[in-house]
Amino acid sequence: MSDAASPATVGDYRVGRLLGAGAGGRVHEAVDARGRRVALKLVRTEHAADPGFRARFRREVEAARRMPSRYTAQVVDADPDGDPPWVATTLLAGPTLERRVRDGGPLRGRELARLATGLLRALAAMHRAGLAHRDLKPANVVLTPRGPMVVDFGIAHASGDTRMTRTGATLGTPAYMAPEQADGSAEPGPAADVHAFGAVLVLAATGAPPYAGDTVPAVLYRLLHEAPELGTTPEPWRAMAAECLRRAPGTRPSAAELLGRVRRRGGTRVAVAAALVAVVAGTGAVLLGPWLAERIGPGPGLDGTATSAGSAGPAEAGSPGPGLAPGLGPGLDPGLGPGLDPAAPGNGPAATAPVPPPSVAGPVVALPHTAGRVVAGVGRVYVADPEGGTVTVLDTAGATVGRVEVGRFPAALALSPDGTRLYTALSSTPVRVVAVDTRNLAVTGTADVGAGSAGADIVRPPDVAVAGGTVVVSDPRGPRVVAFDAATLRPLGTADPAARPLAVAAADSGVLVAGASPGGGRIETLGPPWTVIGPGVPAPEDVLDLVPGPDGAALVARAGNVDGVGGLRLIGPDGAVRAERPDLDAVRLGTAAGLVHALDPTTGTVTVVDPGTLGTVARIAGDGLAADVAVAPDGRALYVATGRTLRIVR
Incomplete structure (x- = not known):
């Protein structure tokens, strides 16, 4: 694409008016076939020509998809393989902070506090996800009825190209840059976002940025000297902005630290709530609802309110468990290796009746990579x-059993019912499906899903489910779902479903x-013969995950x-909504022992609910942004993927 003009259509979108442009690309209003408006960003040609850009773009789009909708404009579509690469996000209602200050003057009192708190929440969540905005400025903050929302963050900014583009234009906005971003002395990361937050805060409070000037060189000189x-x-x-605007990035506070200060200033009610969350998170306590007490009665440490236990220290991934070689030997039991106690949580057979949810904080296991599914x-x-391109295998104590190479960008995992595949x-x-023998961690087969043509898909990665002897893979690019024989x-x-597939899940009916x-x-x-989709029912079009419910x-x-x-x-089989919990921010679901475990991606908190009523059974507090949750078949162990660690609760 020439950067002098934008195409009339991109993917399924008709490109409309220009909303903004910068060194990263152009942002247009666009409309899909249904009439839904989005903000469509077209990446500049020189970034797309960077050999590593598309791979980074792919990873960061997937990470951005997990960002909570209350902080940022949600990614709804993308094509890293397009020409040009592009990403579409929700089009937010409300003025930008830039326009609000220009038209209405500086913010005061609660309005300023709401802005600062909202931006810090967004940055803290973003940084925990491994993202950096790199161009936070008043034009990229939208003041919506739900609070300030951040748009146009790092997914379209090429790593290593942070100061000047090939045409000599400054990447980023000088008045809100960090010094290391302006002089190219360091890669801009979370500390640069904190510096930009300080500058945005000053602009919001006074109507002028902290480094004003009539020309770009004048602004950069003031910024650096x-x-x-x-x-x-x-x-x-004022004091907070001064800390954020320190010249050395290592001396600035983190967004999470600043958010903690704001919350502590928020009054007695907020302080008490934060303290309760801190106690629960630090001790591994579980807050139980009455549903479970009625079914299982009180047990050790479970009194229906809260219980606590000491947390084990971090465990390093890399040391094999007792009697286990890193690669596993052929002939080992697919479920248990030598030295594992069948009575320990996570090692028992699938539960057939409700059991107490995990309640004791186990080890936080360091991983050699970012934790995904x-x-x-x-x-x-x-x-x-x-x-x-790997999957790390651990035992239930957190010791590494081995790693297996499966190919680039593993997006979804599923086990055969007997655990051998x-x-x-x-x-x-x-899209590709790969089968691994869990007894020796050897790849036993691969198969491509579809012909491989690129398309608008990658924001919705493929999903996989195993139903008996059949493996079903969704291909959002197609759109299609393909069934494979599990053995071969x-x-x-x-x-071809009526709707582009977002998620798949095995159920009794198929x-x-x-x-x-x-x-x-x-x-x-x-279901068989795996070529016809049965009659469906209406459902939301923004599904992140699904599991079968009762009846x-x-x-x-x-x-x-x-x-x-x-x-x-x-949602019942007749399409009727049986229950709803809009108060739970959930991105991933895990099931075991007749319960559903819903993961809040922002806090890492897991809410255990009754699958028939969605009533809260228990709440297991988290400790930061999380990507996924899994429950052991016996229902007595929980595993939460957070950053480069795996948190175990027993």
Whole structure:
């Protein structure tokens, strides 16, 4: 694409008016076939020509998809392989901070406090996800009725190209840059975002940036050599801005630290709530609801309110468990290796009745990579590396059993019912399914899903489910779902659902397929002969994950990026909504022992709910942004993927 003009159509979108442009690319308003408006960013040609850019773009789009909708404009579509690469996000209602200050003057009182708190929440969540904005400025902050929202963050900024583009234009906005960003002395990261936050805060409070000037050179000179002008910025924001605007990046506080200070100033009610969360998170306590007490009665440490236990220290991944070689030997029991206690949590057979949810904090296991999807079998836990091409295998104590190379970008994992096979769907071109023998960690087969043509898909990675002797993989690019023989990966059939597939899940009736289309979302059922999708029912079109519910129902986790209503929804086989929990921010669901475990991606908190009513059974506090959750078949161990660690709760 020439950067002098934008195409008339991109993917399924008709390109409309220009909303903004910068060194990273152009942002247009665009409309899909249903009439839904989005903000469509087209990446500049020189970034797309960088050999490593598309791989980074792919990874960062997937990470951005997990960002909570209450902080940022949600990614709804993308094509890293396009020409040009592009990403579409929700189009937010409300003025930018730049326009608000220009038209209405500086912010005061609660309005300023709401802005600062909202931006810090967004940055803290972003940084925990491994993202950096790199161009935070008033034009990239939208003041919506739900609070300030951040747009146009790091997914379109090429790593290593942070100061000047090939045409000589400054990448980023000089008045809000960090010194290391302006002089190229260091790669801009979270500390640069904190510096930009300080500058944005000063602009919001005074109407002028801390480094004003009539020309770019004048602004850059002041940024690199003079103290910031804080003007009439009121306390406590003045002192906070001064800390953020320190010249050396290592001396600036983190967004999480600043957010903690703001919360502590928020009054007694907020302080008490924060202290309770800190105590629960630090001790591994579980807050139990009455549902479980009625079914199982009190047990050791479970009194229906809260219990605590000491937390084990971090465990290093890399040391094999007792009697286990890093590669596992052939002939070992697929469920348990030598030295593992069948009575220990996570090592027992699948539960047939409700059991107490995990309540004791176990080790926090360091991983050699960012934790992606997680699946748990009897005695084993499998963690995908979403940025590389491996799956790490651990025992239930957190010791590394081995690693297996599966191919780039493993996006979804599933185990065979007997635990002898692991299947992973790769977010590659084409989408690929890989089978692994869990007894010796050897790849036993691969199969491509579709012809491999690029398309608008990657924001919704493929998913995989195992139903009996069949493996079903969703291909959002197609759109299609393809069934394979579990033993040989021989194709059994291809079906085209009414809606582009978003997630699949094994159920008694076959495989549930949740999808989105211009006509709205659908949940449909795929079964033998694996070529025809059964009659479906209406469903949300922003499904993140789904699991089967009781009596043929489906339980879905919603992103909330269509109508602003996220959380959980239980949908019956007739399409009726049986229950809904919009108060729960859930991105991933795990099931075991007759319970559903819903993961809040922002806090890492897992809410355990009754699958028939969605009533809260227990709440297991988290300790930061999390990517996935898995429950052991016996229901007595929980595994939460957080950053480069795996948190174990027993």
